[in-house]
Amino acid sequence: MKHISILVPYDAVPAAIVDPRYMFTTINHFLAEMGKEPVFDVQLVGLAQQVQLVNNAFAVNTDKLCSDIEKTDIVIIPALAGDIKISLERNKELVPWIIKQYENGAEITSLCIGAFLLAETGLLNGKECSTHWLFANVFREMFPEVILTDGSIITEGDRLNSSGGAASYWNMLLRIIERYAGREMAIRASKFFAIEIDRKSQSPFIMFNGQKKHEDEPIKKAQEFIEENLAEKISIEDLATRFAIGRRHFIRRFKKATNNTPAEYIQRVKIEAAKKHLENTRKNINEVMYDVGYTDVKTFRTVFKKITGLSPIDYKHRYNRDGAVN
Template sequence: MKHISILILQEAVPASIVDPRYMFSAVNEFLAERGQPPAFQLQMVGLSREVPLNNGVFYVRTDALLKDVKKTDLIIIPALSANIEEALSLNKKVIPWIVKQHQAGAEVASLCVGAFLLAETGLLNGKKCSTHWLFADRFRSRFPEVTLTDGSIITEEQGLYSSGGASSYWNLLLHLIEKFTDRQMAIRASKFFAIEIDRKSQSPFAMFNGQKKHEDEPIRKAQEFIETNVTERISVEELATRFAIGRRHFERRFKKATNNTPVEYIQRVKIEAAKKHLENTRKNINEVMYEVGYTDTKAFRTVFKKITGLSPIEYKNKYNKEAVV
């Protein structure tokens, strides 16, 4: 039987505490229906008997204090509130316990922006990780030694797991259930909770908003030029010349400031504009393609799918209300 410790953290997102407990408990019930023993022993653990959530609006009572948990097999780190720095400060005392348990053989799974606390332990240095797409730039800035995998729903490396944004943590929970029980049980859980199993990417949900919290003013102006000239075909050479920077130096500075190469940035800006046209207008795919400065249908579709995980027509059918009708 796997011992699972669900961390109760200050300023944790309540659902990311309740949902893992509910899913693992449900699997125990499914096993009981088969006449099999439970697979999981669940404990909600924390630094105190009661932990405040939502600025003290309500409290969660723990089953055990961290100091009393001598050994566990899996630690679940719930999602944290949007005020990441405050949440990390409030929960920094749990970090030594996580590190100690991992060194003793425990695996650790972070849900959504709980990845920030997992990364704060140092255990992710030199490893890959997922988190909510909206917080990707902040994560990279704070943890440059961690490889953030853009768009991924799940990452797993050396007993450390992480999930993408918001409800995608359900897919990580299914992944853990399949690993610790079997595929049949994971499918049963996916049907019970109405979750699409094996979902791999959060890319269709991501909204690109270029990283501008840097001090390189010419690069910021280059970003603004790209964003205000989305219908134009812009080359890296043109940008470098416009801002009087040698091309190679420009590319290095751009990548350092924005976490994207100039070409990647241009593509992302254009595809974000295309997504909005597909969501909100009656324009066909070719019309949208021309609106965002593409003339090659194959190139447009290739870049669109690379960034969103869907073809333009699949995206339009998924998100355009009139297309659905």
């Protein structure tokens, strides 16, 4: 039987505590119905016997204090809410406990922006990690030694696992079930909880918002120029000349300020604009393509799918009510 310790940090998102507990105990119930022994021993673990969450709207009673747990098999770190730096400070006593459990052989899994607490341990340095797409830039600023994988639903390796944004954690929980209870149980859980199993990417949900929280004013003006001239064919040489910066130096500064190369930024801005057209207008794919400065259908489709994980027509069918009807 695998012992699962679901952490109850201060400022945790209640659903990210309740849902894992419900899912793992449901698997035990399924197994009991089949005359089999339970696979998971699930406990809520924290720094206090009762943890108040969401401005005291919810109270979670823990089963054990962290100090009572010498060894566990799986640690689940739920998503955090509010100011992330304040949350990390309030939960700093959890850091040595998480490190200790990892050193004792436990598998550590973060859900959504619980990745910040996992990264705070230093265990992720030099390793890959997933988190909510909206917090990617903040994560990179706070933990530059961690390799953040854009768009991934799940990242796994060296007993350190993480999931992407919000409901992505359901897919992470299914992976744990498959690993310890088998594929049959994972499929049954996916059907019971109505989850699309084996979902790989959160790319269709990402809303690109160029990183402008930096002090490099010429680069910020270059970003604004790109965003204001979507229909134009913009080259890196043109941008470097316009803002009087050498090409190689411009690329380095742009990447440092925005976490994207100029070419990546241009693509992402154009595709984000295309997504909005596909979501909110009756324009066909070619009209949208020309609006955002592409003239070759194959290139546009290739770039769009690379960034969103969907073809333009599939994206329109998914997010545009009129497009789905038509």
